[in-house]
Amino acid sequence: MAAIEFRHVYFRYKESSPWVLEDFNLEIDKNQTVAILGHNGSGKSTIAKLANGLLIPQSGEIYIHNTLVTEETIWEVRKQIGLVFQNPENQFVGTTVRDDVAFGLENRGIPREEMLKRIEQSLIQVEMEDYQDHEPHHLSGGQKQRVAIASVMATQPDILLLDEATSMLDPKGRKEILTTINALKQQLAITMVMITHDLHEIYQADRVIVMNQGNIYKDTIVDQLFEDYKGLQSIGLTLPLTVQLAIELEKHDYHFAKYPLNNEELVDALWTSDLNK
Template sequence: MSRAYIEFRNVFFRYSEDQPWVLKDVSFRIFSDQWVAIIGHNGSGKSTIAKLINGLLTPEKGEIIVDGLPVNEDTIWEIRRKVGMVFQNPDNQFVGTTVRDDVAFGLENRGVERREMIRRIDESLKAVAMADYRLQEPHRLSGGQKQRVAIAGVLAISPQVIILDEATAMLDPKGRKEIMDTVNELRTQERISLVTITHDLNEITQADQVIVMNQGEVYLEATPREVFLEETLLQTIGLDVPFVAKLANELNKDGNIISKQPLNQEELLEELWTYHSIK
């Protein structure tokens, strides 16, 4: 991590003056090349944060900084060149009659030269394993394939940050894993920051940092391992830890069996093997 690329400074937001605050005095920092997962129950404010980062909404109080620029009307188009968003329903993002045309849309809007446009389309579709579908109609694709195309469209504009706003919510577990593995691989290769908005704690295991939202406030900020240790705390706000973490926490109630909070099944088995080897 080098520097704070995104910063929220005491941000307040509500949709109208006669409604309660959606965000209340929210402050946090996201660093370059970092994966931050923002989790919380429905209505906790997590999706509002995504829209504020990209300038789709404007805070009533406080300040949002992206790459040293305050997010406002004067900087909004520069910010959107730096930050790309993938939404829950990819159908809402499709505008082209073919996959290739859809990925080209953002590039055409930015006046990218044709030869460079073709190169970026080819590279972004290849990166998400959708090059063979470039002439397909988007509405004929599966849910996972549609999300891959939506991600390719964002990749093509070469952002420094990708925000996935509940982007896997409509997929089955296998599709979710494929999308998250693809995005994490792209994050490493392209050295971009990643912000994932989700209520599924199974998706946060590979993140560097987790921000837990509750009733518009930052409830907890920690690593995934530290978050999974707070099972009781999370349950009080309607969240639950994955089965592996739950099992590890139960085992430790009978003694210090698990020395390091596991993030997946392989780590849990390794911890159990180490414990029984010592015994």
């Protein structure tokens, strides 16, 4: 069963504006981790907002676990989807980390005993259990985003949407969040959609979708994505430095079975390539 399905969806923000999504079709399987890439304006963030019912398409249908998203079903659909935005401070409502995680549970009428259990569990999942009494606004960027993820995970969604969740973080904070996402993927049976413009962030994905001008430019897996690196550059995406280096090294008779996404992969690839020269 598909977790998320878009059928012939058209969407634009103003009647006089061009289509952001035009006759758009997408199916994401249950428990799949999908990275959706694209430059600014490619339509990738619009997908997340449409899936969560924050936006309504002008035409077409969107299904969440076979339920058509409408004004009548939107609240039931939102119980199944957790959405984490790029700025975690936009999601903070509590004076402490514990209060903030509790907020969504209180709105859903979760009994206190169950609420306390969920708060503890979700903070452990993101390694923030020692910060329950801290004020969210005094945390680092990576810590704030981990609290935002914990607040969403406490509601036990079937689908987790991360909309540019690392774009406002420094390298340390970005690494923290990617480690957290990977841990959640290993621990839980959950559908995860990562909206990003950063090609460094896709290594955990089972599937990679590249957006361009409101439609799917490429639907592939991580190991095959950079086979079309010239095409990715032509639509405005910046290649990871390790991929750029590997491309240059190929001009000097090094050979790579796949392009490396991080330093560890690059070192391993260079070692193997050097042995095979």
